[in-house]
């Protein structure tokens with residue numbers, strides 16, 4: 003397995019440093035729709051997402067990105083590299099699918115022993131996929147957060163019920179707050195890992211897809 007990982011790393015290094023990095027500007031890097039494997043370090047102790055690995059390859063000797071910005075690299079990889087946290091491993095790599103189809107994915111049981119909290123960098127790369135949601139760090143615990151103003155206290159409870167139905171279906175649950183009778187805030191994080199997992203983004207995406215505008219207070223016309 004280790005030799006195979008090493009081979010894989012050499013392959014990527016080779017292709018990126020010879021074929022693409024010198025000949026194509028970043029926007030035309032013809033990266034195939036490859037599955038983003040996580041590369042295992044030789045000691046097998048560390049799992050490095052390919053996105054970060056490739057990004058280090060694109061850093062020139064002088065420590066600056068050969069390309070205009072790391073966000074471009076991330077965007078290229080996000081668009082072309084499939085990312086999700088499916089459990090199925092492929093030759094020891096965790097396979098992923100695009101962050102774009104979060105709302106079509108299913109949450110996985112949170113009691114899996116290999117579930118780890120997502121890094122802040124990974125969370126920042128995913129947050130654009132759940133518009134309206136904010137990434138907050140509460141005493142070192144990363145969470146997703148979104149607020150609404152509802153028409154009344156009872157409409158707030160109705161909104162909770164609609165969200166509860168989704169949460170129960172997904173087996174993954176948000177923290178629900180109803181403050182000052184009409185201020186609803188939903189926080190989503192994975193309690194079993196003390197941080198964020200892809201489950202949280204999946205649930206946020208499904209909550210965003212719910213139609214509960216009839217429960218919300220109309221925005222004051224300015």
Ligand SMILES: C[C@H](O)[C@H](O)[C@H]1CNC2=NC(N)=NC(=O)C2=N1
Nearest residue numbers: 111112173174175191192193194
């Ligand atoms: C086995 C099942 O996945 C766990 O009990 C679930 C239930 N819902 C959950 N919801 C959230 N947000 N975090 C959890 O860790 C969690 N665990």
